[in-house]
Amino acid sequence: MATTAYTAGEKQGQGAQWAVATGHPLAARAASRMLEQGGSAVDAAIAADAVMGVVEPMATGIGGDLLAMIAPPGLEPVAYNGSGAAPQLLCAEHVQALPGARIPERHVLSITTPGLVRGWWDVHQRYGRLEWAMLLEPAIQAARDGFAVAAVAAREWRIFDAVLHADPACATLYRAGHPPVAGEHYANPELANILQEIAQDGPDAFYVGRPAQQADRAMRRAQGLLRAQDFHAHRGFFCQSIHVQLDDCALYECPPNTHGMAVLQAVQAAWERPSDPRQAELALVQATQQAMAHAARVVCDPAGNTVCTVVVDRDGLAVTFMSSIFKRFGSGYVVPGCGFVLQNRGFGFSTPGHVNGPGPGKRPYHTVVPSLALKGGRFYMGLGVVGGLMQPQGQIQIWTRVLRDGWPLEQALYAPRWRLETADRLALEDGFDAECADFLRAQGYASPEKGVGELAGRSDFGGAQAVERLVDGRLKAVSDPRKDGCVAVQ
Numbered sequence: 126m127a128t129t130a131y132t133a134g135e136k137q138g139q140g141a142q143w144a145v146a147t148g149h150p151l152a153a154r155a156a157s158r159m160l161e162q163g164g165s166a167v168d169a170a171i172a173a174d175a176v177m178g179v180v181e182p183m184a185t186g187i188g189g190d191l192l193a194m195i196a197p198p199g200l201e202p203v204a205y206n207g208s209g210a211a212p213q214l215l216c217a218e219h220v221q222a223l224p225g226a227r228i229p230e231r232h233v234l235s236i237t238t239p240g241l242v243r244g245w246w247d248v249h250q251r252y253g254r255l256e257w258a259m260l261l262e263p264a265i266q267a268a269r270d271g272f273a274v275a276a277v278a279a280r281e282w283r284i285f286d287a288v289l290h291a292d293p294a295c296a297t298l299y300r301a302g303h304p305p306v307a308g309e310h311y312a313n314p315e316l317a318n319i320l321q322e323i324a325q326d327g328p329d330a331f332y333v334g335r336p337a338q339q340a341d342r343a344m345r346r347a348q349g350l351l352r353a354q355d356f357h358a359h360r361g362f363f364c365q366s367i368h369v370q371l372d373d374c375a376l377y378e379c380p381p382n383t384h385g386m387a388v389l390q391a392v393q394a395a396w397e398r399p400s401d402p403r404q405a406e407l408a409l410v411q412a413t414q415q416a417m418a419h420a421a422r423v424v425c426d427p428a429g430n431t432v433c434t435v436v437v438d439r440d441g442l443a444v445t446f447m448s449s450i451f452k453r454f455g456s457g458y459v460v461p462g463c464g465f466v467l468q469n470r471g472f473g474f475s476t477p478g479h480v481n482g483p484g485p486g487k488r489p490y491h492t493v494v495p496s497l498a499l500k501g502g503r504f505y506m507g508l509g510v511v512g513g514l515m516q517p518q519g520q521i522q523i524w525t526r527v528l529r530d531g532w533p534l535e536q537a538l539y540a541p542r543w544r545l546e547t548a549d550r551l552a553l554e555d556g557f558d559a560e561c562a563d564f565l566r567a568q569g570y571a572s573p574e575k576g577v578g579e580l581a582g583r584s585d586f587g588g589a590q591a592v593e594r595l596v597d598g599r600l601k602a603v604s605d606p607r608k609d610g611c612v613a614v615q
Contacts, residue, residue: 137535137603140614144600145169146590147434148184148511148610151272152176155263156436157613159255166438167195167252168260170446171245173434175264175320177448178241178465179313180272181609182299183281184511185432187319187331188460188467189450191244192379194366194495195252196504198441202368202497204379207244207361209237209470212350213485217477219350226476228483231288231457233349235469237489238359241448242323242331247361252442258324265320268464271312275609277588279307285453294343294459295466316464332356340460340467347458351467358486366497369393374528375499383494384420384517391416391521398529403564406543410565413521414545420517431493431516433509433590437600443592445495445507492516498528500594506534508591511608515587518544523589534593535603542586546573554586 138144143166145156155176156169164172170193178186191207220228228235249257274282282304289301296302298315305311322330331337337356344351368377369389376392378385394412399405431449449468456469473489475481481490494516498505506527510519519542526537541554543565551570553562566572588608593601602612 135611136606137601138612138614139595139599139601141599142439142615143437144592144602145173145434145436145613146592146602146604146610147173148177148432148588148590148608149180149275150611151180151263151267152434153611153613156434158263159260160438160615162255164255165252165440166436166442166444167248168255169436169438170434170444171249171253171260172263173436174245174432174446174448175261176267177432177434179264179267179316180275181278181432182313182466183278183285183453184450185448186450186465187242187336188239188455188465189448190240190468190470190491190493191361191446191448192383192491192493192495193244193248193447194377194379194445194497194507195248196443196497196499196507198504202366202377202499204364204366205244205248205361206364206379206382207240207247208382208488208491208493209240209359209468210355210486210488211237211471211474211483212352212355213358214350214352215471215483215485217483220474220483221477228471228474230452230472231469233344233347233456233458235471236344236349236351236456236458236467237470238351238355239468240359240361243328243359244361246328247363251363257327261320261324265317265324268313268317268320271310273308274305274311276307277607277609279305279309281453288454288457292347292458294461295454295457298459298464299454313464315462319463319465332359336460336463339463343458343461349458371396371528373500374505376524376528377497377499379494382488382491384417384490384492385494385496387416387420387517388494388496388520388524390419391517392524392528395525396529403561406561407565407568409521409525410543410545410551410570413518414548417517417545418548431511433495433511435507435509435590435592435602437504437507437592437594441504443497443504443507445497445509447493447495447509447511449493451492494520496520496524498524504594506591506593508589510587510589512585512587515542515544515585518542519587519589523591534591534601538589538591538603538605544586
């Protein structure tokens with residue numbers, strides 16, 4: 126067997142057989158192990174994603190959701206929506222009584238049903254090759270034996286320590302007041318035990334077993350509305366993706382309840398590039414602004430935190446796999462004894478009466494949006510960007526630079542980015558072209574208040590993972606230096 130090209134700091138690489146781009150070296154190692162044992166791209170993505178929920182608990186975990194874009198060779202890409210719904214007990218009257226008639230960012234009513242575990246199972250049943258239990262072994266080991274906390278994760282853990290104090294179970298699990306520093310060992314044996322149960326008994330261990338029962342008890346004590354029945358009732362679904370044709374490329378996104386429509390709208394609107402590079406950048410900013418405003422009117426307001434894994438296997442099956450607990454550390458409520466935090470996707474609901482208003486069993490507008498592109502009907506590239514508002518904005522910038530402008534993938538992914546904070550406030554990443562920056566400011570895009578766009582190092586400008594099929598058939602994987610991720614190729 127050929128040796129896998131893999132080191133902890135590798136941000137890009139090329140392989141002839143398969144390629145992985147993901148958010149942590151241990152996740153890359155898990156995905157590689159599955160592929161080396163004959164697993165599919167989906168097997169590898171599940172293994173990597175499970176590890177990400179252990180090593181980056183502020184971003185994802187089994188209390189969150191999954192969305193995926195899967196491209197079987199020779200077939201149209203298929204989307205999978207594993208987003209969870211609001212509790213059946215949630216009604217508009219609960220929200221109407223809150224300030225501004227909106228669910229606050231981290232509130233017991235923001236908690237929605239976790240969809241991730243069912244999502245793993247569903248995509249594995251359709252596209253997996255390896256035994257189910259094998260996929261979770263690396264995550265179980267990392268949770269039980271512990272791991273060294275990575276640099277960006279440690280920064281975010283420290284910055285969001287304030288979230289961890291409200292719920293005593295959360296404070297204990299995630300070490301409120303003394304978060305681990307980079308390189309420090311952290312273990313989560315409670316999570317290891319739950320993952321082991323899921324490995325042995327499948328998704329029912331989660332949706333019928335201890336997590337569902339413990340979440341029910343905890344939410345009753347906290348005056349929340351999530352119940353065991355909401356776990357029992359959850360179902361994800363495969364669905365037709367949405368796409369636009371851009372010359373010889375077709376760009377695919379997940380349909381609503383995600384904001385994939387905004388990405389497609391903006392990239393298509395900016396496809397005809399002005400000759401002046403400053404005007405071209407302004408047109409891209411304006412197209413993004415208009416597309417996101419349209420999404421806000423017809424769906425909702427975006428924000429959040431996520432992880433992404435992109436895998437292409439030796440048979441050509443490609444997947445962009447994204448999971449999330451929404452805001453960092455989600456709702457801040459932990460399921461006692463189970464080692465994970467519940468997500469706060471309910472913050473994505475608008476006011477009662479809006480098309481995205483809250484309601485029983487209703488899915489809120491979702492920020493997670495994996496994407497793929499085909500060229501000439503064949504897989505060309507899988508891309509995901511994490512980081513709330515940067516998910517659509519980062520995709521728009523990267524896809525435009527690659528598909529329209531012909532930039533090499535690594536150049537497009539590493540280049541300094543902008544981030545619309547409001548309709549007239551534009552954060553610019555360090556290193557952004559000074560002449561272009563002055564031009565954008567002159568067009569009325571003011572700089573946000575100090576500190577905006579600088580969260581946890583560079584990560585507030587998103588973190589991307591991507592795999593590209595080159596002209597010669599080889600695969601290029603690139604992992605964003607803004608995050609802790611790396612690539613693995615063979």
